[in-house]
Amino acid sequence: MSSELICFNPACRSRYAITDVLYNCPRCGGLLEADFDRAGIDAAALKSLWRSRRTLNSKLDQSGVWRYRELIPFLDDTSCVVSLREGNTPLLDGPRAASYAGVDRIVFKHQGFNPTGSFKDNGMTCGASQAVRLGMRRVACVSTGNTSASMAAYASAAGLQPIIFIPHGNISYGKLAQALEYGARTFQVEANFDQILALVRVLAERLGIYLLNSINPFRIEGQKSIIFEMMDQRDWNPPDWIVLPGGNLGNTSAFGKALRELHSLGFINRMPRLAVIQASGASPFFELWQAADHTRLSAVGHPETLATAIKIGDPVSWPKALHEVERTRGTVEKVTEQEIADAKAQIGRCGIGCEPASAATLAGVCKLRAAGVIAPDADIVAVLTGNVLKDPDYIYRYHTKQLDAPDGTRLNSTFANQPVVVANDPDRIATLLED
Ligand SMILES: *Cc1c(COP(=O)(O)O)cnc(C)c1O
């Protein structure tokens, strides 16, 4: 099956070889996406083939990404695949979260069960495999977060050298710790995110380093598998709503592309609606969605949110994401720091847990239910993007009533669960437990 890169800009649509090392369209600067020949795809046959692969022990079949390789066909030879058995993430019922949001039922697709604890692994297995295919020896990204952790793991697993660039003094310790442990060379540069991105592009060109930043079209291809696996787990019955947090909007782009492909190839008979939730201090996509003409995104100069995974002022994938939200008749909402913090505690009380950015989903469902956009009996899947242990500092502060918003105001710890210091005294402890 043949694949190509195609420019996403409808006025351009230039095509390039799948093995060209490109990050944007050389003609117009537009985003690129992988396109493939759909001839001969038989939905019924693939559904049963994919189901049968769940019982097999080979690397590709055990991966929750490569199990669906017929719809991620950019490699002509799968011997270059690097897999840590990513994907395979569960659908979990959250009854307590549902009643919190005022809906009958909510199901979480928990991407925090991935090898490095976030959905970035679904994409990184593809990006790293493409780097191997291209004969690259070094890969790089600019990120202090889950992308670094994931890239470091997949590059090292593939025998590539991972190189991470982070703005000096802007470090997220939990995620940085993973990158260091997985062997990434880490540079803290005295410049801001955008300046470093420009620097890294120069270095990538000069030194032949492959960039695995969030517009990498192969990462987007891999993230489509979140939707493929979700639909497979639901026996191909699409929900009414798929709710996800939006930062750089790569995941929104991937979900929309996956849904379009499944729908046009006959795997599903209707399109679920995408609801993208942003933090109010970093909500340029929400502002764009509110604007009457939907034409141009205005970047937020100083994005602020404790949900660091979605602390993005200038989301690179917005043109794709806008197209996908429109195509699914979806919506975009924003939520406050307080709403995220309380929703997160509710997800925790379900026995599920997630990192702050992921909790924007439940906060968003609350808001969309209250506004009458989501019906109380809607069939809802909320995608939890990252693991609860990514940000333990946030959790400890919330439960001990010390969590401050970026503007310095103390947040209410509405559902605080404080540890109790107590003497070594059984009578005293028994009394406390009887309360
Ligand atoms: C990267 C990330 C996001 C944001 O995803 P985008 O594709 O950038 O919109 C949200 N949550 C977590 C945990 C992430 O790691």
Ligand SMILES: [Zn+2]
């Ligand atoms: Zn173009």
